[in-house]
Amino acid sequence: LQYNWVAFNGFIRSSTLYQVNSGQTQVIDYEYAPDLNGNYFYRDLNDNGIRELNEFLLLNENDLTYDTLYRRVLLPTDEYVKTNNLLLNQSLSINPKAKWFESNGIRKMLALFASQTNWQINRKLPFSNDWGAFNPFANTGIAANDSTSSSISSSLRNTLYFNRSHSKFGVDLYQSNIYNEVILLGGSDSRRKQEEGVKVRYNISKKLSTKFQYLQIRQRSISLAISGNNYRIDGWELKPSITYIDGAQLRVTASYRYKNSLSQSLVPESLEAAVPANIHQLSLETKYSWM
Numbered sequence: 001l002q003y004n005w006v007a008f009n010g011f012i013r014s015s016t017l018y019q020v021n022s023g024q025t026q027v028i029d030y031e032y033a034p035d036l037n038g039n040y041f042y043r044d045l046n047d048n049g050i051r052e053l054n055e056f057l058l059l060n061e062n063d064l065t066y067d068t069l070y071r072r073v074l075l076p077t078d079e080y081v082k083t084n085n086l087l088l089n090q091s092l093s094i095n096p097k098a099k100w101f102e103s104n105g106i107r108k109m110l111a112l113f114a115s116q117t118n119w120q121i122n123r124k125l126p127f128s129n130d131w132g133a134f135n136p137f138a139n140t141g142i143a144a145n146d147s148t149s150s151s152i153s154s155s156l157r158n159t160l161y162f163n164r165s166h167s168k169f170g171v172d173l174y175q176s177n178i179y180n181e182v183i184l185l186g187g188s189d190s191r192r193k194q195e196e197g198v199k200v201r202y203n204i205s206k207k208l209s210t211k212f213q214y215l216q217i218r219q220r221s222i223s224l225a226i227s228g229n230n231y232r233i234d235g236w237e238l239k240p241s242i243t244y245i246d247g248a249q250l251r252v253t254a255s256y257r258y259k260n261s262l263s264q265s266l267v268p269e270s271l272e273a274a275v276p277a278n279i280h281q282l283s284l285e286t287k288y289s290w291m
Helices: 106-110
Strands: 002-007 012-034 040-042 056-058 070-094 113-126 151-162 169-184 187-203 208-223 231-246 250-265 275-288
Touching: 040 070
Parallel strands: none
Antiparallel strands: 002 012, 012 070, 040 056, 070 113, 113 151, 151 169, 169 187, 187 208, 208 231, 231 250, 250 275
């Protein structure tokens, strides 16, 4: 089922997609494999000399003290779960300039703003004739002692634009909330990431432009299947950049990124104080093309 509508000459635009069907979902498991670029390390939490899944912990960004790192590998199993599948996708845009592009006063000021919202729910539940399987707003999360879901993912993104189409100056305020949950052998594994930020652009001249970005980040991981995957990361970052453009041939961008974060394991056996990380990154990118 899909429904699109436009109101007031494009002032408001909406698109809704709703799908339901049934199928089968493969149950998956994890293991950890040595990898020089991995982001997990091993710690024998119970001192039994056996490498258990809950003993592979997330590596902090600035921690280089571990000689052996691991990556998490997805393992499909021979087990399948019959599921009800649901997809809801909703987008809504508000653009006052579409109707008030020649207005004055308060309408002229409001025409400088615009917004875009995108919301998606993608869910696979064990097969059931219950009405909740077809209701995207039903509370169907995995309980602490009952793995009732095969997978759930949702995302909500909002952006407020100021001077979106202006060639000289513009500001974007944005927010996103992304959640993913999957069923594993032994329980569920969920991730949540929330971001809020602002982007500012200013074109000094036709050849020289600048951008500035500020971002706040919150990440959470809660796993009933692998307790070592319980952690939280809170942080913020700044990213200014300047770009020089010479026609269609040359583009040079210099940028700096500073990130400050605190990460903490939520594993009861290894609960420690939050570990800080400070990252400084300089980059220079050049693109040159010729005919």
